[in-house]
């Protein structure tokens with residue numbers, strides 16, 4: 114890169130990200146760790162406060178909704194980022210594929226996190242699990258068990274609400290169908306689900322539950338922790354009614370188990386505070402870190418033996434599909450292509 118384009122790039126970055134000045138890359142400065150986080154402050158701040166109390170290490174965080182992986186890429190060797198925190202195997206594997214991650218060498222992490230929930234060379238580490246479940250109308254759905262396969266059954270015609278097929282959560286679910294049934298089978302299945310949609314896919318997971326509440330559909334697909342979020346969101350009290358109109362059905366409990374995704378962490382390739390960064394990820398994978406995740410956001414711990422929140426326990430048993438997230442990651446591209454090929458996001462009538 115020429116000096117000129119390097120300067121232009123730096124200038125463009127500074128304009129795009131004025132917060133850069135808050136983080137510095139002093140490798141010699143012990144006692145700090147720099148985090149780029151897609152996960153929100155209400156969840157991450159309590160974890161970092163506890164980490165600081167235990168270790169004396171101060172965390173500096175840049176929170177953003179997008180662009181963090183691209184930013185670390187653009188910053189290159191001079192990136193102040195030590196750790197990236199994000200949701201979804203899609204983002205975690207994208208970070209690894211972009212070359213911004215480095216393998217983590219830690220016995221504590223390997224002991225805490227099963228291999229199916231971390232990258233093959235520990236280039237990403239899963240820290241929480243979320244199941245992608247069916248939110249079923251209490252009034253209009255009487256069955257107590259369901260499968261993902263069944264969502265293509267004509268009995269659900271005009272009854273399913275779901276967000277965009279291209280959203281990372283759905284791409285991972287469809288990728289898991291490819292991993293279990295193959296591409297051809299999954300394409301037919303996806304056409305069947307599309308035909309059963311009540312409306313064009315749009316909005317987030319909570320708005321699909323609202324669709325059930327409003328009578329537009331009988332079942333919605335969504336991640337488990339949104340049940341907790343809807344019940345406790347003080348800014349949006351109407352969501353409590355949406356939540357109370359549905360119950361959670363865990364798909365495929367009678368065979369392979371329910372599709373699970375993760376949130377997790379990546380150790381940045383050029384982390385200036387590598388040792389502290391590993392300590393942070395070890396803390397997040399520890400009993401205490403896992404418990405805070407479980408309590409604050411109603412996610413399932415990845416580490417065995419850590420108690421679930423009371424609300425999560427009230428949903429009953431949970432049998433996770435044991436397939437490795439690495440296998441799901443390998444089918445993501447094909448899953449995304451299928452979503453376009455069948456015109457999933459055009460909705461039921463085309």
Ligand code: FE
Pocket residue numbers: 200336
């Ligand atoms: Fe989410």
